[in-house]
Amino acid sequence: xxxxxxxxxxxxxxxxxxxxxxxxxxxxxxxxxxxxxxxxxxxxxxxxxxxxxxxxxxxxxxxxxxxxxxxxxxxxxxxxxxxxxxxxxxxxxxxxxxxxxxxxxxxxxxxxxxxxxxxxxxxxxxxxxxxxxxxxxxxxxxxxxxxxxxxxxxxxxxxxxxxxxxxxxxxxxxxxxxxxxxxxxxxxxxxxxxxxxxxxxxxxxxxxxxxxxxxxxxxxxxxxxxxxxxx
Amino acid sequence: xxxxxxxxxxxxxxxxxxxxxxxxxxxxxxxxxxxxxxxxxxxxxxxxxxxxxxxxxxxxxxxxxxxxxxxxxxxxxxxxxxxxxxxxxxxxxxxxxxxxxxxxxxxxxxxxxxxxxxxxxxxx
Numbered sequence: 080x081x082x083x084x085x086x087x088x089x090x091x092x093x094x095x096x097x098x099x100x101x102x103x104x105x106x107x108x109x110x111x112x113x114x115x116x117x118x119x120x121x122x123x124x125x126x127x128x129x130x131x132x133x134x135x136x137x138x139x140x141x142x143x144x145x146x147x148x149x150x151x152x153x154x155x156x157x158x159x160x161x162x163x164x165x166x167x168x169x170x171x172x173x174x175x176x177x178x179x180x181x182x183x184x185x186x187x188x189x190x191x192x193x194x195x196x197x198x199x200x201x202x203x204x205x206x207x208x209x210x211x212x213x214x215x216x217x218x219x220x221x222x223x224x225x226x227x228x229x230x231x232x233x234x235x236x237x238x239x240x241x242x243x244x245x246x247x248x249x250x251x252x253x254x255x256x257x258x259x260x261x262x263x264x265x266x267x268x269x270x271x272x273x274x275x276x277x278x279x280x281x282x283x284x285x286x287x288x289x290x291x292x293x294x295x296x297x298x299x300x301x302x303x304x305x306x307x308x309x310x
Numbered sequence: 311x312x313x314x315x316x317x318x319x320x321x322x323x324x325x326x327x328x329x330x331x332x333x334x335x336x337x338x339x340x341x342x343x344x345x346x347x348x349x350x351x352x353x354x355x356x357x358x359x360x361x362x363x364x365x366x367x368x369x370x371x372x373x374x375x376x377x378x379x380x381x382x383x384x385x386x387x388x389x390x391x392x393x394x395x396x397x398x399x400x401x402x403x404x405x406x407x408x409x410x411x412x413x414x415x416x417x418x419x420x421x422x423x424x425x426x427x428x429x430x431x432x433x434x
Contacts, residue, residue, distance in 0.1 A: 095378040117374050121381040128382065135386045142379035148369060149376040151324045153341035155366035157348035158359060173420035181413030188405040196397035206401060210409055213380070218337030229394070232387050233402055235380055240406050242374075248407055254414035256421055263414030267406050274374040284370070290413075292342055299337055 084131050091142035098123035115243040117271070153212075153270060156288035159277075163285035170258055177259065178290050181266035182297045185210045186305045193309055201225060203309045207302040209233045212269040215295040223306045234269070241268020242275045261286025266294045316365035319357065323348050 084090050101123060102116030128138055160167075167174060186207060193203040205225035208216035213234050220230035245264045254260055257280055264272040265287030276287035327344025334343075352359060384391070391398070 091379070095382075096375060099375055099378065117377060117381075120375075120378050121384075124378055124382045125385050128385065135383060138382065139379060142382070145376050146379045148372070150327070150341040150344060151320050152369040152373045152376060154320055154324050154327060154344035154348050155362070155369045157345045157352065158362060158366040159370070160345075161349055161352040161359060164353070170417075170421055170424075172424070173417045176420050177413045177417030180416040181409045184412040185405055185409045188408050189401060192397070192401045192404065196401070198394075198397060202394060202397075206398070209402065210406065212339070212342070214339030214341060215337060218339070222337060226390065228387060229390055229398075231380075232384055232391055233398060235377070235384060237402050237406050238377065239381065240402060241410065244407065245410070248410045249414065252411045252415065254411070254418060256418045258421060259414045259418035262417045263410045266413040267410035270373070271377050274377070277370055277373070288345070292345060295342060296338070 081132060084133055085137040086140075087137075088141050090133070091138040091140065092144060093141075094127045094138075095120060095124055095142055095145060098127070112243055112247050115239075117242050117274070118239055121239070149270075153291075156273070156284075156291070159281055159285040160288050163282055166258065166282065167286075167289065174258065174262055174286065174289065175293075177262040178266050178293045179297065181262070181290075182210075182294050182301055185267075186298070186301050190305055190308055198309070200306075200309050204302070204306045205229050206233060207305055208298055209237050210267055210269065211295040211298045212291050215299065219299055219302050223302060235271070238268045238271025241272035245272055245275045246279070257282035258286050262290050265290025269295075313365055316362050319362050320348075320365060320369070323351070 098120035099116055102114070102119030105119055106114045106116055128135065189203070189206045189209065193206065201224060204223035205220055207223065208219040208230060211234070213231055216230055216234045217227050220227050241264060245268070248254070249260050249263065254263055260279065261276050261283040264276040264283065269291050273284065273287040273291060277284035324340065324344050326347055328340040330343035331338065331340035351357060
């Protein structure tokens with residue numbers, strides 16, 4: 080039985096999608112932010128792998144087809160963005176100011192907290208690209224000499240955290256304008272947060288998509304400057 | 311045919327993005343080049359929005375699923391996460407919320423200021 084599951088080409092995909100469906104149901108029932116479908120599906124998937132004693136590499140044999148679609152899906156984010164282009168033209172100053180201040184906040188916050196926790200240079204630069212999309216972030220971490228796999232882990236956790244708390248943070252801190260919400264979510268929690276922004280509305284989703292690109296590119300430059308602050 | 315055409319366009323652009331990522335020596339991934347190419351193609355009128363609309367809506371809707379495999383991979387990283395767990399957890403939580411608040415509030419403040427200015431100009 081276990082050999083069969085380990086070799087299966089559909090087990091991983093089926094488990095992931097079923098787990099997500101279960102998460103959607105749970106959120107509908109409880110209406111709690113913590114019952115986030117993505118968070119729940121990750122927990123259930125990890126649990127399912129542990130219970131069936133399936134190796135992660137075996138799970139990936141089928142789950143990789145879900146990840147495979149990530150690049151085409153990211154490319155598609157251009158479509159809602161294109162549809163909101165006139166809104167972007169009217170608000171470009173606000174959008175640029177928002178993303179720039181967000182990136183600066185991210186880098187400074189990591190810097191200050193790294194001092195507080197007395198992190199080493201390597202541990203510090205690992206964290207600098209935490210709010211940007213995985214593929215750019217890992218590249219930045221590699222260039223600055225960080226722990227690349229740890230950067231990947233922190234980026235994913237940041238995304239999940241942003242996805243779970245995006246709505247609560249916007250409500251508590253009175254971020255009500257849809258453009259502002261989108262910029263906030265995308266700049267803080269890249270594509271995983273953007274998935275949430277897409278659910279909130281077309282404008283939120285489009286602005287969040289834009290923030291992934293712009294904040295990613297600004298961070299590439301900003302992180303190499305901030306990397307020199309802790310030796 | 312509709313979905314075949316749409317998926318073909320999306321995959322071709324993903325491929326072009328992949329090529330750009332491979333040959334341009336910047337730490338920018340295929341997906342970001344692809345997003346920029348797609349936006350450019352729509353803007354320049356290479357094809358109309360409707361030529362990719364349904365398939366892109368579908369892919370965006372199922373996007374959360376695509377993060378599950380990588381996130382489940384955190385399981386295999388527990389040994390490297392454990393020694394830095396506390397500082398990293400605090401930094402991740404605090405900075406994510408702070409960035410969200412600052413980026414959102416700054417965007418909102420600038421939008422409101424320019425709206426007020428536009429209204430003031432109208433009254434003159």
